[in-house]
Amino acid sequence: MSGLKIDATLLECVIRGTVEGISMTGIVPEPVGASRLMSAQRDLSVLVSLQGNRNGTMTINLSTWTACFLAGRLMGEEGQPELSEDTLDAICEIGNMVAGRFKDILHGTEYEFSTISLPALIAGANYNLYHTRNIVTAAVEFEISEISVVKMKDRFFSCSVSLMRK
Numbered sequence: 001m002s003g004l005k006i007d008a009t010l011l012e013c014v015i016r017g018t019v020e021g022i023s024m025t026g027i028v029p030e031p032v033g034a035s036r037l038m039s040a041q042r043d044l045s046v047l048v049s050l051q052g053n054r055n056g057t058m059t060i061n062l063s064t065w066t067a068c069f070l071a072g073r074l075m076g077e078e079g080q081p082e083l084s085e086d087t088l089d090a091i092c093e094i095g096n097m098v099a100g101r102f103k104d105i106l107h108g109t110e111y112e113f114s115t116i117s118l119p120a121l122i123a124g125a126n127y128n129l130y131h132t133r134n135i136v137t138a139a140v141e142f143e144i145s146e147i148s149v150v151k152m153k154d155r156f157f158s159c160s161v162s163l164m165r166k
Contacts, residue, residue: 005036006034006035006036006138007036007136007138009106009109009110009111010111010136010137010138010161010163011034011138011140012105013102013105013106013111013138013161014034014102014138014139014140014159014160014161015031015140016101016105017098017099017101017102017104017105017159017161018031018060018098018101018140018142018159019031020101021094021097021098021099021100021101021102022070022094022097022098024074024094024097025070025073025074025094026073027070027073027144027146029142029143029144029157030142030143030144030145031140031141031142032141032142032143032156033140033141034138034139034140034141035138035139035141036136036137036138036139037137037139038059038137038139038158038160038162039139039158040059040061040122040125040126040158041061041125041126041158042061042062042063042066042125042157042158043063043064043123043124043125044061044062044063044064044067044091044121044122044123045059045060045061045062045121045122046059046060046091046092046094046095046119046120046121046122047059047095047119047120047121047122048095048096048098048099048116048117048118048119048120049116049117050099050102050103050113050115050116050117050161050163051113051114051115051116051117052112052113052114052115053112053113053114054110054111054112054113054163054164055113055163055164056113056135056161056162056163056164057161057162058095058098058099058102058116058159058160058161059158059159059160059161059162060094060095060098060157060158060159061157061158061159061160062091062157062158063153063154063157064083065151065154066144066147066154066155066157067083067087067091068081068082068083068087069144069147069154070090070091070094071086071087071088071090071091071094072087072090074090074093074094075090088121091121092119092121093119095119096116096119098159099116099119100116102161103115103116106163110165110166111163113163134164134165135162135163135164135165136162136163136164136165137160137161137162138160138161139158139159139160140158140159140160141156141157141158142156142157142158142159143155143156144156144157
């Protein structure tokens with residue numbers, strides 16, 4: 001049985017781009033798994049459209065608690081106690097930062113794109129994102145070790161990129 005073949009360029013992009021994009025929060029997430037399929041199991045997703053020679057999307061899927069944690073860190077606080085407009089703005093800004101890193105990392109590759117859209121936030125869990133033919137996806141599961149094991153399910157989030165092939 002052959003394993004899932006994940007495009008090495010996109011895999012490296014998702015790992016580096018996510019770590020570097022989230023670094024503004026003072027957090028360095030650790031990649032713990034990868035797939036060529038994207039599944040959103042957590043209740044919030046940030047989507048950013050990627051446009052240019054190659055079109056596609058960047059998605060971050062995380063729990064509400066993790067979104068509040070990262071948003072708080074970005075705003076220089078210990079964490080936001082609950083979702084608010086500030087929290088939603090901050091988590092969308094994190095999506096922008098990650099998508100911006102993807103753009104820089106993929107510059108000069110076959111997956112190069114030129115612009116990113118404003119981020120969109122999806123509230124709702126347990127959906128799969130399917131694309132038409134000729135789209136390639138790399139999805140990576142990350143762990144945030146700064147989150148206590150008491151919140152084990154919130155220690156994990158995923159990030160993916162899906163782009164058209166040549």
